Amino acid sequence: MTKQQNQKPDYEKMLRKAGVRITRPRRAIVEILTHCEDHPDALEIFRRAAEVDSSISLSTVYRTMKVLEGLGAIHRHAFEGGPSRFEQAGGEHHDHLIDLDTGDVIEFKSDRIEHLQNEIAEALGYDIVHHRLELYGRKRKAS
Amino acid sequence: MTKQQNQKPDYEKMLRKAGVRITRPRRAIVEILTHCEDHPDALEIFRRAAEVDSSISLSTVYRTMKVLEGLGAIHRHAFEGGPSRFEQAGGEHHDHLIDLDTGDVIEFKSDRIEHLQNEIAEALGYDIVHHRLELYGRKRKAS
DNA sequence: CGCCAGATGACACTCAGTTGCAAAAGATTG
DNA sequence: CAATCTTTTGCAACTGAGTGTCATCTGGCG
Structure with a gap:
């Protein structure tokens, strides 16, 4: 209801x-x-x-x-x-930035990176089935 | 010797x-x-x-x-x-394309992607400690 | 309501990796 | 070269994440 x-x-x-x-x-x-x-x-x-x-x-x-x-x-x-x-699932495709201190996951998206990935696979003679892009980092502290 | x-x-x-x-x-x-x-x-x-x-x-x-x-x-x-x-370690940094059929690992490198990653982290207020970029794919068959 | 294939909970098991421990083997000194 | 003092090793027991087995239960159809 x-x-x-x-x-x-x-x-x-x-x-x-x-x-x-x-x-x-x-x-x-x-x-x-x-x-x-x-x-x-x-x-x-x-x-x-x-x-x-x-x-x-x-x-x-x-x-x-x-x-x-x-x-x-x-x-x-x-x-x-x-x-x-x-x-x-269901949202738009995105990649992840993982906060190494908290484990928090931040989603981001970059068409330019996706595009470059395809170019690379193309050049190597491969078809991408899927990919994994993860950034691991820490919050930049403004001291 | x-x-x-x-x-x-x-x-x-x-x-x-x-x-x-x-x-x-x-x-x-x-x-x-x-x-x-x-x-x-x-x-x-x-x-x-x-x-x-x-x-x-x-x-x-x-x-x-x-x-x-x-x-x-x-x-x-x-x-x-x-x-x-x-x-x-010791060689230049690179990422990996994994052949899903054979498990073979092909190394590749893209300064442009690296650069974009930094831009993204920057924009999100993070410092990248390391990252992981893996492409999973199959050899394109020229049928 | 009754049926029964598909789903569940409990628990044994696998797989990758880690840990505790007594015995062994590096390094350092005399 | 031997004595010593750690570090490292092999073994076996353990952990954590996830899977498989199986008797029992249940959703959803007639």
Whole structure:
């Protein structure tokens, strides 16, 4: 009965369409993803889900993330030695700057870089399937 | 009594300088790194080391890679879901294109991309500590 | 409401890497 | 060259992230 279903990907519809059942755990996880502003890892999603329904298991979180990833509903990012972190798909493509002190993730986008990447792959005789561009840095302090 | 010691980083000197002991296992590992043309992972280095001295343990390989990484003598790359792969430092900075079919790694370099990265970080108020740019692709088939 | 393929929770397992520890082996000194 | 004092090693036990197995449960269709 809520009225938000046009901005973010409609996970329920996607799941149904893919012939995947909409179960209580999946509903909870998808709900979390929909409203989340950051890039949580599986354990964090599990914690948030447990607040709503403590019977949800971590395995189910992992499995669900796999399903959603397979449907293209979320993106998985494996930053610098940490566990995979997720974000809902659907927005524009972007890359990430990771704050080394806080773990915060800042999204950015550069058509020029994308373009140069294609040129490079072209020159090497390759077709890019996907790419990964991550900047790791610290806030510049104005002392 | 061999005569190559000017091209590649002189690991023995680096180790000694850092007050790290030059042991038989370390000598073997460093020897492998010096002559290797690819981007092996720890297990592969272990295998190659075992051919020379079968008493070397995998833990020692892991430990040694950590030490060398700490000294800045090698670079560690964590590509797409695989184990860490290593390459000797000392050459010019470059990024990587990974062949999804073979796992081969092709090195490339783009000053323009580097420059754009700095601009972006600058604009976001960050100093880049390091970055990761990986292209994943397949050989373009001329059908 | 009843059915049953698909999903779940619990738990064993894998894989990459790390750690604790007693034994071994570098380096440094006499 | 031997004594000594650390550092390093090999081994095996452990960790963390994620996967696989399987008996049980359940969503959604008739």
